Amino acid sequence: MRFEAPAGYLVVSGGELVRQGMEGGRSFAEYRQDEPGKYVAAAVGRFADLGLRQEGRLAVRAFGLPRTREQTQSLLLSTEKVMAFLTDLFGPCPYSFMNLAVLEGRTPGGHSPPGMILIQQRPPLLIGRTALRDDPASFYDVPGFFLAHELAHQWWGQGVAPQNYRERWLAEAWAQYAAALWVRKLDRFAIWAWRHTDAGPVNLGHRLGHLRGDPQIYRAIVYDKGAYVVHMLRAIVGEETFDRAIPAFLAEHRFSKAGTDDLREALEAASGKALQPYFTSWIYGTALPVLRYTSKTEAAGSAYRTVVDVRPRNLPGPVPLQIAVTTEGGREEQTVTLAAEGGHFTVTTPRPPRKLEINGDRALLARVERGR
Numbered sequence: 001m002r003f004e005a006p007a008g009y010l011v012v013s014g015g016e017l018v019r020q021g022m023e024g025g026r027s028f029a030e031y032r033q034d035e036p037g038k039y040v041a042a043a044v045g046r047f048a049d050l051g052l053r054q055e056g057r058l059a060v061r062a063f064g065l066p067r068t069r070e071q072t073q074s075l076l077l078s079t080e081k082v083m084a085f086l087t088d089l090f091g092p093c094p095y096s097f098m099n100l101a102v103l104e105g106r107t108p109g110g111h112s113p114p115g116m117i118l119i120q121q122r123p124p125l126l127i128g129r130t131a132l133r134d135d136p137a138s139f140y141d142v143p144g145f146f147l148a149h150e151l152a153h154q155w156w157g158q159g160v161a162p163q164n165y166r167e168r169w170l171a172e173a174w175a176q177y178a179a180a181l182w183v184r185k186l187d188r189f190a191i192w193a194w195r196h197t198d199a200g201p202v203n204l205g206h207r208l209g210h211l212r213g214d215p216q217i218y219r220a221i222v223y224d225k226g227a228y229v230v231h232m233l234r235a236i237v238g239e240e241t242f243d244r245a246i247p248a249f250l251a252e253h254r255f256s257k258a259g260t261d262d263l264r265e266a267l268e269a270a271s272g273k274a275l276q277p278y279f280t281s282w283i284y285g286t287a288l289p290v291l292r293y294t295s296k297t298e299a300a301g302s303a304y305r306t307v308v309d310v311r312p313r314n315l316p317g318p319v320p321l322q323i324a325v326t327t328e329g330g331r332e333e334q335t336v337t338l339a340a341e342g343g344h345f346t347v348t349t350p351r352p353p354r355k356l357e358i359n360g361d362r363a364l365l366a367r368v369e370r371g372r
Contacts, residue, residue: 013031260279290366
């Protein structure tokens, strides 16, 4: 692909930059991308080529504007680390050459065309002076979140494309979850998911929020609730099984379309578990689990035995559940299997309990209520 622009400007696109220069008073840039792409994107600006970093088969080249050069060089180093992390999660990147372009804009964000990452950052003069509206997809105050989200789209969205608008969660939820793993933050997703879950199921895709004219509903459910569903599925099938099945799924569907049923069948084949009830509730439905519990502690010789009774609602099947008891001497944690009908669990501690937590690790997107 060859792009031309006025002198002093450079066009950044996806793929390997094979040649650039000036001809007839205009600048040109030529890119070669051997892998398939759904579309071609280009950014035009006073970009400077800030160098290339290569690790194995993956090469990343950075382009910065006059006011973003310092940030671009920093993000290039971060990109190398994030890509290594994502490769461990999802297998080799679908694209062998990546171009990173860093822009400025009032609202931070990004875009991820095939073989290309656009990151938009706020100008320094705006930081701290004008407030940004809270948004389900915006974690601008968490360093590295946008970068990890957009990079993950090279696997989820470009390497494998959702079959149709209803399957958008196979791009956005997975990119959101990958970013959460990178920055180690998942808790904010729950706030948005609970706020909007009744507006419609994850599988409604772009139609979410359409009638109300509120795009935040789409992002809250598809991005955040969807990411939490991925997190719960990972716990249900087991991390080792999940981490083996997902790269295989991505490799099988490389540069093609996939749907929710394809993903479910891949996880079922790898785990030997029937997962349809979970998908029916969490992807095609709107209800989320509510865990109501009671507890009673008794002395048991030199120790203390706390019996916890958990009665869930809207639980589609067995799930791992953390129960934690804090005493003066420390914290005792147990991960149990909670059946759909509930169960009784016992935690023994050497000292009297001071605090009892159900789902304290937030592994489940569930509301916890204490009964009487």
